[in-house]
Amino acid sequence: MCGIEIEYKGKEILSIKGDKKDPLSQGHICPKGVALQDFYKDPDRLRKPLRKTANGGWETISWEVAIDTVANRIKAIQAKHGKNAVATFLGNPNAHNMGNTFFLPFLLKAIGSKNRFSASSVDQLPHHVASNYMFGHGLLSPIPDIDRTNFMMMIGSNPMVSNGSMMTVPNFPKRLKALQARGGKLVVIDPRHTETAEKADQHFFIKPETDALFLAALIHTVFKKDSVRLKHLQTHIKGLEKLKAALQNFSPERVAPITGITATNIKAIATQMLAAEGAVCHSRMGASTQLFGGLCQWLTNALNIVTGNFDCEGGMMFTQPAADHIMASPKKGRPRSYGRYQSRVSGKPYYNGEFPVSVLAEEIETEGEDQIKALLVIAGNPILSTPNGLRLEKAIQQLEFVVSIDIYLNETNCHADIILPVATGLEASNYDVIFHAMAVRNTAKYSPALFNKAKDQRYDWEVIKAITQKLFNMPDNGFTPEMILDNMLQSGYYGKDGLSLEKLKANPHGIDLGALRPCLLQRLQTDDEQIDLAPDLFVTDLTRLENTYFSVNGENTEFSFALIGRRNLRHHNTWTHNSERLKRGRNACTLLMHPKDATAIGIENGETVKITSCISSINIEVELSNEMMQGVVSMPQGWGNRKKTGMKIAAAYGGVSINCLTDETRIDELTGNAALNGTRVKVEKLE
Numbered sequence: 001m002c003g004i005e006i007e008y009k010g011k012e013i014l015s016i017k018g019d020k021k022d023p024l025s026q027g028h029i030c031p032k033g034v035a036l037q038d039f040y041k042d043p044d045r046l047r048k049p050l051r052k053t054a055n056g057g058w059e060t061i062s063w064e065v066a067i068d069t070v071a072n073r074i075k076a077i078q079a080k081h082g083k084n085a086v087a088t089f090l091g092n093p094n095a096h097n098m099g100n101t102f103f104l105p106f107l108l109k110a111i112g113s114k115n116r117f118s119a120s121s122v123d124q125l126p127h128h129v130a131s132n133y134m135f136g137h138g139l140l141s142p143i144p145d146i147d148r149t150n151f152m153m154m155i156g157s158n159p160m161v162s163n164g165s166m167m168t169v170p171n172f173p174k175r176l177k178a179l180q181a182r183g184g185k186l187v188v189i190d191p192r193h194t195e196t197a198e199k200a201d202q203h204f205f206i207k208p209e210t211d212a213l214f215l216a217a218l219i220h221t222v223f224k225k226d227s228v229r230l231k232h233l234q235t236h237i238k239g240l241e242k243l244k245a246a247l248q249n250f251s252p253e254r255v256a257p258i259t260g261i262t263a264t265n266i267k268a269i270a271t272q273m274l275a276a277e278g279a280v281c282h283s284r285m286g287a288s289t290q291l292f293g294g295l296c297q298w299l300t301n302a303l304n305i306v307t308g309n310f311d312c313e314g315g316m317m318f319t320q321p322a323a324d325h326i327m328a329s330p331k332k333g334r335p336r337s338y339g340r341y342q343s344r345v346s347g348k349p350y351y352n353g354e355f356p357v358s359v360l361a362e363e364i365e366t367e368g369e370d371q372i373k374a375l376l377v378i379a380g381n382p383i384l385s386t387p388n389g390l391r392l393e394k395a396i397q398q399l400e401f402v403v404s405i406d407i408y409l410n411e412t413n414c415h416a417d418i419i420l421p422v423a424t425g426l427e428a429s430n431y432d433v434i435f436h437a438m439a440v441r442n443t444a445k446y447s448p449a450l451f452n453k454a455k456d457q458r459y460d461w462e463v464i465k466a467i468t469q470k471l472f473n474m475p476d477n478g479f480t481p482e483m484i485l486d487n488m489l490q491s492g493y494y495g496k497d498g499l500s501l502e503k504l505k506a507n508p509h510g511i512d513l514g515a516l517r518p519c520l521l522q523r524l525q526t527d528d529e530q531i532d533l534a535p536d537l538f539v540t541d542l543t544r545l546e547n548t549y550f551s552v553n554g555e556n557t558e559f560s561f562a563l564i565g566r567r568n569l570r571h572h573n574t575w576t577h578n579s580e581r582l583k584r585g586r587n588a589c590t591l592l593m594h595p596k597d598a599t600a601i602g603i604e605n606g607e608t609v610k611i612t613s614c615i616s617s618i619n620i621e622v623e624l625s626n627e628m629m630q631g632v633v634s635m636p637q638g639w640g641n642r643k644k645t646g647m648k649i650a651a652a653y654g655g656v657s658i659n660c661l662t663d664e665t666r667i668d669e670l671t672g673n674a675a676l677n678g679t680r681v682k683v684e685k686l687e
């Protein structure tokens with residue numbers, strides 16, 4: 001999403017810099033943007049379709065043979081075992097690739113299987129379920145108006161490193177400085193004193209997975225003070241009394257000892273939020289990928305609403321994206337697909353056409369009707385990125401057929417039968433359909449491809465389309481991503497003012513469409529045009545929260561630490577490790593631990609320790625740090641490399657995978673999202 005300026009000569013990159021004229025990123029660039037040149041030049045990037053040979057090696061095959069094989073095997077497996085025998089996993093990069101966004105729905109339709117999975121359920125699923133139930137559409141995401149707010153609370157997110165999430169916020173450091181310069185405050189709630197906490201005005205350590213209690217107590221306080229303010233939304237809100245009643249037991253005094261934040265501080269935060277001219281609470285990864293992710297996202301929305309900070313300047317607002325998925329398919333969220341099906345083996349909820357990826361392994365392993373026999377992994381590396389990757393790896397190895405569409409050989413597709421490599425990055429054009437829709441300002445930017453791809457290379461969308469056509473037995477309809485984008489732009493909010501692909505091409509820095517505006521009442525997708533403050537689904541789940549924390553079940557003394565994840569500025573999920581530029585510096589795959597915790601078990605800085613969960617054990621270097629809350633340890637996500645194939649896995653960082661420790665049975669029962677944070681572990685000296 002950051003505008004970049006690339007100087008080049010022929011096929012040689014001379015420099016990559018932030019584009020100062022980009023209306024959203026304003027010259028900001030992160031190390032990953034500079035590294036685009038490394039991925040472009042990388043000799044390890046795959047360029048020709050590969051087929052696994054009988055002895056476990058790889059041979060290159062033609063595109064025609066590759067696409068035919070994939071389509072024919074899918075058809076044959078479905079003819080024998082039924083439609084649901086073929087599963088799909090869509091990984092994170094699909095969301096950053098307009099061709100995939102546009103053409104994947106057709107492929108999924110052509111496959112026609114219920115067994116669909118994606119990175120959503122290890123990431124932001126709770127946001128979607130909350131938006132669906134409260135605002136009528138899973139993609140109607142509230143976005144913090146960071147440029148005008150005067151009080152910002154961030155729960156479980158670290159935008160100094162991540163550039164924000166469910167809040168596209170390039171140049172967070174500059175925006176934060178501006179917030180503080182106008183007298184505003186940033187408060188961070190995190191079990192780690194993060195890079196963002198370091199810049200904040202206040203940071204409170206919170207015990208992992210207790211955020212829902214903290215949020216409930218904040219709303220409780222607002223009711224107690226009789227300070228509910230609904231402003232222009234007054235006549236469009238239902239469930240206010242129901243919310244009050246549901247939260248009456250969650251007083252600051254009662255939840256304080258469990259969360260680790262004192263009752264005085266909880267009340268002070270509520271008071272500050274109420275007093276500020278424009279305040280906002282944003283909860284993300286740490287609050288989503290945990291046992292109570294659904295409750296956290298519901299309560300975050302409710303807190304912003306009852307404090308009068310919803311759909312107004314300086315609070316949570318909604319974008320009016322130039323290419324809008326919701327406008328293009330307005331009925332989509334209304335018939336709530338949540339819970340329409342339960343997963344076959346353990347009865348986990350279905351949402352928006354998918355099951356939680358935590359059940360993928362058991363759905364492969366367990367015999368019976370609808371057992372998964374084949375898997376298509378598109379821009380994903382689930383063996384590293386989903387809980388209990390070791391179990392998933394074993395399961396994937398027993399499949400009849402595995403296909404991957406990727407740019408690298410990774411820890412997952414080394415088990416594939418066919419790999420379809422694609423052209424991306426500097427060789428592809430893009431418009432960030434999804435991330436513009438979650439940005440802190442309405443802007444629009446189209447980036448043309450810098451370099452032509454080679455003749456024998458294919459784009460993701462071409463591959464996806466080719467398989468779709470074969471499955472449907474249909475000729476090419478000639479559609480391109482650009483045609484679909486142009487149509488969306490012209491029929492969108494700014495189409496009447498002449499916005500089109502042509503206009504974007506004529507404005508390479510991007511077009512500023514202005515600050516976020518109050519628009520929820522036009523965008524709301526609920527049938528009764530009401531915002532539901534207290535949907536039954538969520539209110540009912542409070543019982544699980546109550547039972548977890550207020551019934552006596554004893555401390556887990558063997559696994560005495562809670563393990564949480566983190567991100568590094570110079571690594572992106574599971575796959576950017578091949579860039580020397582990003583790999584530089586000291587070992588980043590360390591276990592952060594509070595010095596007092598280390599002393600208690602006789603561990604020193606830099607020592608390699610053994611860390612064990614109920615799933616498995618790994619060895620990792622310890623880095624002692626006052627950043628950590630006592631009793632909590634942190635390691636980065638995305639690492640790990642099990643070079644089993646004997647072939648160099650290009651995307652491997654080395655280090656160890658946090659998902660060797662995470663437990664796939666720990667999920668947010670409400671939404672199905674994996675509880676990646678809060679894994680109970682023990683840490684021991686190596687003998």
Ligand SMILES: Nc1nc2c(c(=O)[nH]1)N[C@H]1C(S)=C(S)[C@@H](COP(=O)(O)OP(=O)(O)OC[C@H]3O[C@@H](n4cnc5c(=O)[nH]c(N)nc54)[C@H](O)[C@@H]3O)O[C@H]1N2
Pocket residue numbers: 090091092093097119122123285378379380381382384385386405406407408410422423424425460565566572573574575637638651658659662676
């Ligand atoms: N324990 C723990 N686990 C986590 C997380 C955590 O915080 N803690 N974070 C979770 C989150 S938020 C996410 S999003 C997931 C991410 O995990 P995944 O969804 O598995 O995705 P990535 O690791 O980003 O990338 C997957 C693959 O996409 C390929 N790729 C890159 N660009 C393209 C492209 O343009 N086209 C194609 N076809 N392939 C491409 C890369 O080579 C890589 O192999 O991990 C999740 N896992």
Ligand SMILES: Nc1nc2c(c(=O)[nH]1)N[C@H]1C(S)=C(S)[C@@H](COP(=O)(O)OP(=O)(O)OC[C@H]3O[C@@H](n4cnc5c(=O)[nH]c(N)nc54)[C@H](O)[C@@H]3O)O[C@H]1N2
Pocket residue numbers: 092123155156157158159161162163164165189190191192194206207208209210211284285286287290564565566567568569570571572573634638677678
């Ligand atoms: N450099 C870089 N940037 C990235 C990525 C990357 O891999 N590298 N990945 C991208 C992706 S796919 C995503 S989804 C976004 C995610 O972006 P963010 O939402 O900012 O996620 P993280 O940086 O993982 O930060 C999560 C924070 O939650 C804290 N935490 C853990 N458990 C709890 C808890 O129980 N309660 C609370 N309150 N906090 C907790 C952790 O200590 C951590 O600081 O980042 C994106 N940006």
Ligand SMILES: [Mo]
Pocket residue numbers: 092123
């Ligand atoms: Mo993510």
